[in-house]
Ligand SMILES: Cc1cc2nc3c(=O)[nH]c(=O)nc-3n(C[C@H](O)[C@H](O)[C@H](O)COP(=O)(O)OP(=O)(O)OC[C@H]3O[C@@H](n4cnc5c(N)ncnc54)[C@H](O)[C@@H]3O)c2cc1C
Ligand SMILES: Cc1cc2nc3c(=O)[nH]c(=O)nc-3n(C[C@H](O)[C@H](O)[C@H](O)COP(=O)(O)O)c2cc1C
């Protein structure tokens with residue numbers, strides 16, 4: 001078999017679901033796909049993860065909700081969304097018109113709320129991403145993601161009700177991310193997503209007011225890439241499928257993320273600088289495979305060669 | 310493109326677009342990349358358009374606009390646009406109210422309305438005065454009286470509306486000015502549209518960071534606005 005005859009195989013397996021390529025639009029930066037759908041065919045993406053949804057509609061936090069940081073940004077949107085029923089009736093049918101996997105990102109105030117949402121989703125999405133890492137809401141959110149017992153409880157509740165594989169989305173705002181990852185693995189998670197945003201803050205030196213109306217928010221963008229790579233690397237030994245994200249803006253960043261242990265790679269804030277970033281990463285991955293004589297992109301996953309300690 | 314100083318810290322930027330792009334309508338904006346070391350683009354309103362040339366007038370405020378002011382004529386800019394829902398223009402007698410760096414989109418409105426138009430232009434002081442030459446008929450006000458009359462745009466607006474001949478008010482400027490203008494228009498029962506400002510990330514409606522309280526919910530300034538009906542804006546949120 002000559003290695004140049006076959007088209008490079010960009011498909012990956014994420015927690016039992018085949019994605020045609022590893023490029024995923026992450027939750028909260030891509031809405032429900034409509035807006036960037038005006039710029040390119042979102043059916044070219046491996047998967048679209050939708051804006052975080054909750055059982056009931058949420059209005060979100062007061063503005064300002066964004067502050068720029070060196071090579072990054074803080075946000076404090078606070079899970080503004082129309083609620084799961086409106087998602088199912090008004091948004092999901094649109095997304096389903098495209099040849100891309102759909103990941104539903106869900107947040108709840110209690111384990112039961114996660115279960116009720118998972119139940120409502122049934123098998124209508126490809127994967128469920130259980131968000132226990134939102135820094136911008138009071139109840140639930142990151143509280144669940146920083147306590148292994150609570151994280152496991154939410155995971156179990158979602159898993160019991162879910163008709164599709166469950167990814168649990170972890171926060172980097174913990175001392176030992178592998179510890180939390182192990183807890184959700186033991187509770188039955190089919191995979192994990194990481195990282196959500198890192199806690200951060202900016203202050204206007206003239207007014208002495210924080211830029212964000214909520215005072216603090218979540219850091220994302222290129223600035224967090226090394227933190228994300230490190231987190232993915234630290235959970236690679238658990239044998240859990242990983243959707244790696246945080247600061248990825250180029251194909252080279254995506255390769256790095258896969259080498260650290262990711263099965264698929266999410267792109268979020270990079271789209272704010274360049275709406276076409278996911279398309280460019282996809283193209284760049286193809287070029288990387290060609291120049292490195294790779295036949296399957298999945299060969300990269302966990303391929304880092306760490307120095308011996 | 311060309312990039313010329315118009316006043317202290319205010320620049321006049323004109324960019325030739327590729328022929329396939331339409332320049333945009335009054336009230337729409339472009340999301341302009343301001344140097345590779347900054348993640349976020351900067352929203353700037355369209356001030357004018359001819360064929361495939363689009364004009365912006367912007368003030369240097371922070372790092373991004375400072376970078377923009379240093380871009381030399383002939384360089385290429387990375388711009389996303391035109392974006393947003395602009396002013397709903399009617400060919401009826403219209404008052405335009407512009408405050409400071411809110412004046413540029415008013416220039417474009419004046420050009421596109423085929424009916425009597427009068428502008429009420431407010432600035433901090435004489436040094437900040439820009440673009441008065443673009444209006445055939447205008448009142449000039451400054452906060453300190455160093456140019457034109459001393460006073461605020463909404464006070465002049467009240468005088469003008471008392472005449473009864475104006476059907477529409479369009480406004481752009483700092484939020485306190487817009488709030489005062491909205492109040493005066495409500496007193497006279499005159500339709501008023503305002504262009505709102507909020508910090509943005511995506512600029513296309515996907516990320517929900519540019520929230521503005523309108524009609525009891527948070528609307529996206531970049532996609533549902535930036536222009537809203539003044540009576541629907543929840544000014545105190
Ligand atoms: C729809 C819209 C149209 C605009 N039109 C014009 C115009 O025609 N001319 C003009 O001079 N200015 C305009 N502005 C304001 C302009 O976007 C800001 O002055 C600019 O973003 C400041 O960037 P900076 O890097 O210089 O400031 P910095 O303070 O260094 O910016 C830091 C971050 O805050 C954001 N930011 C700071 N101030 C504002 C603001 N007032 N509004 C929105 N984002 C802000 C920046 O975009 C950036 O993300 C408009 C704003 C909006 C929302
Ligand atoms: C504006 C914004 C909104 C976000 N909303 C959500 C959300 O609703 N649910 C969630 O799990 N993560 C949310 N995130 C986090 C991202 O999904 C992602 O984990 C993080 O931004 C890191 O990736 P990036 O650096 O590529 O943006 C949001 C991020 C941003 C910037």
Ligand code: FES
Nearest residue numbers: 510512514517531
């Ligand atoms: S800036 Fe993203 S929705 Fe307006």
